[in-house]
Amino acid sequence: MKQLFLELKRPLSVPTAADGISPDVLAERSLEEIGRLEMWEGNRRVSLAEIFTTRGETGDTASELSVVVCGDMRKMRRLGYKMKSGMLRIEGHAGMYVGEEMCGGSISIEGSAGSWVGSKMTGGTIEVHGDAGDHIGAAYRGSRDGMRGGQIVVHGNAGVEAGCWMKEGIIRIKQNAGMFPGIHMGGGLVLIEGDCDGRAGGGMTGGRVVIRGRMENVLPSFTIEEIRDRVRVGEERIEGPFYVFQGDVGGAAKGRVFVSVTGNPQLKWCEKYLETW
Numbered sequence: 001m002k003q004l005f006l007e008l009k010r011p012l013s014v015p016t017a018a019d020g021i022s023p024d025v026l027a028e029r030s031l032e033e034i035g036r037l038e039m040w041e042g043n044r045r046v047s048l049a050e051i052f053t054t055r056g057e058t059g060d061t062a063s064e065l066s067v068v069v070c071g072d073m074r075k076m077r078r079l080g081y082k083m084k085s086g087m088l089r090i091e092g093h094a095g096m097y098v099g100e101e102m103c104g105g106s107i108s109i110e111g112s113a114g115s116w117v118g119s120k121m122t123g124g125t126i127e128v129h130g131d132a133g134d135h136i137g138a139a140y141r142g143s144r145d146g147m148r149g150g151q152i153v154v155h156g157n158a159g160v161e162a163g164c165w166m167k168e169g170i171i172r173i174k175q176n177a178g179m180f181p182g183i184h185m186g187g188g189l190v191l192i193e194g195d196c197d198g199r200a201g202g203g204m205t206g207g208r209v210v211i212r213g214r215m216e217n218v219l220p221s222f223t224i225e226e227i228r229d230r231v232r233v234g235e236e237r238i239e240g241p242f243y244v245f246q247g248d249v250g251g252a253a254k255g256r257v258f259v260s261v262t263g264n265p266q267l268k269w270c271e272k273y274l275e276t277w
Contacts, residue, residue, distance in 0.1 A: 008071025023086025
């Protein structure tokens with residue numbers, strides 16, 4: 001696989017649109033052609049060469065190309081926009097909307113990422129080695145088009161509303177998550193390996209939210225269904241035991257929230273409702 005390196009020349013002081021930085025756009029172009037591509041830096045159109053030093057080589061097709069972006073990209077938005085194939089590696093932090101509408105290929109972020117990672121994603125993989133912001137795999141405000149496939153892995157913490165309006169796919173958060181994971185979700189899976197701030201699955205009509213750490217309370221619109229020894233995540237079986245709650249009764253009540261039994265002794269009161277069934 002051929003490698004193309006984009007190295008940041010200077011710090012970015014305003015939001016900068018990076019819609020064109022993906023293997024699909026950059027493959028089959030010469031280094032000179034890539035340098036002439038235009039971007040929005042704030043309200044000003046600039047050439048890519050004004051922001052990046054470009055070196056390496058491009059592939060004949062996107063699937064043969066690995067694009068490596070070097071520098072602090074926290075002001076850079078939409079890296080990997082509508083990406084279909086190939087690889088994108090960000091050696092540093094990334095801004096908002098990484099992998100927006102992505103349908104294939106892989107993105108790796110060595111640092112942390114902003115909000116809306118994988119928004120409207122339908123395929124491919126995104127891996128964030130640091131923390132991620134709010135609305136992972138979520139729909140925009142006013143939209144119901146959340147994640148519909150693919151996989152997002154966050155090795156650090158995540159913000160609020162991971163998987164909002166999610167339909168398919170897997171979001172895996174290795175540490176802790178904010179409130180409302182899986183809000184309005186209709187399918188797919190959100191796995192939180194650490195603690196959750198609460199209100200998991202609010203308004204969900206399908207899908208699963210799995211919490212291996214602590215969550216103080218379950219929304220009152222959920223009913224306890226059973227205690228399960230393990231839960232399946234893709235090809236992996238996650239050992240429990242887990243309390244299984246069904247809901248949200250405000251929707252179709254076909255979603256499931258799995259909460260660790262051993263990590264949440266404060267939820268033991270729910271077990272008396274199982275004994276009466």
